Amino acid sequence: MRNRGTRTADETETETGTGTGRDETAVDATEADDVTDQGTGAETETERAVPGAGESPSGVGQGAAALVSAALGLVSLTGSWLGTVAAARETLVGQLEVAADAGVATQVKEMYGDAWNTSAVWGGLFALTALIIGVVVLARPAFGAPQRTVQAPWIKSVAWAGVTLGVIGLLLAVLKYTGVLLGLPATG
Numbered sequence: 001m002r003n004r005g006t007r008t009a010d011e012t013e014t015e016t017g018t019g020t021g022r023d024e025t026a027v028d029a030t031e032a033d034d035v036t037d038q039g040t041g042a043e044t045e046t047e048r049a050v051p052g053a054g055e056s057p058s059g060v061g062q063g064a065a066a067l068v069s070a071a072l073g074l075v076s077l078t079g080s081w082l083g084t085v086a087a088a089r090e091t092l093v094g095q096l097e098v099a100a101d102a103g104v105a106t107q108v109k110e111m112y113g114d115a116w117n118t119s120a121v122w123g124g125l126f127a128l129t130a131l132i133i134g135v136v137v138l139a140r141p142a143f144g145a146p147q148r149t150v151q152a153p154w155i156k157s158v159a160w161a162g163v164t165l166g167v168i169g170l171l172l173a174v175l176k177y178t179g180v181l182l183g184l185p186a187t188g
Helices: 009-016 021-049 060-078 081-097 104-143 153-178
Strands: none
Touching: 060 104, 060 153, 081 104, 104 153
8 A cells, every 4th residue: 555645746647637636646745744743743742842751860950059069168168259248347347346445455356356257157158058068969869769869970079079178168167267277366
């Protein structure tokens, strides 16, 4: 049995005996294409409606979270714009609150000590955020779909980097805040 959409104009003219066979061929070919498209149209529309239907998850979200974790860990070590602005504000507040006749120890603590502690707090917040995000990325496969427990090696590596930088940043922030690391100079 032949597919009606593949007939040539000459075959149609021979069978019908008329010179209008070309129009019928065009109609027959169009109808055959419509029937073919209708048979597979439901699958095509479903695949178009849901991108990635039938594919396994790519881990893009986990990779992005791992990168965010590493970036926040790095920011906790190098300092952030937000921490710098908060420290500058504390310096200004300290200058406004200290009387001109206050002792040197009071002036140093009010003008620089509070700003130093504020900078340590912001660094610690960035480090803690990096640490939490990194741990969540590393723990995610344990709570995911059973068929998708494998995590790309680069995601694990970057998440471990974020966790490591977060731990180091948190440790440095605590040491900085308590005055063990680079404490205020003795004034007297």
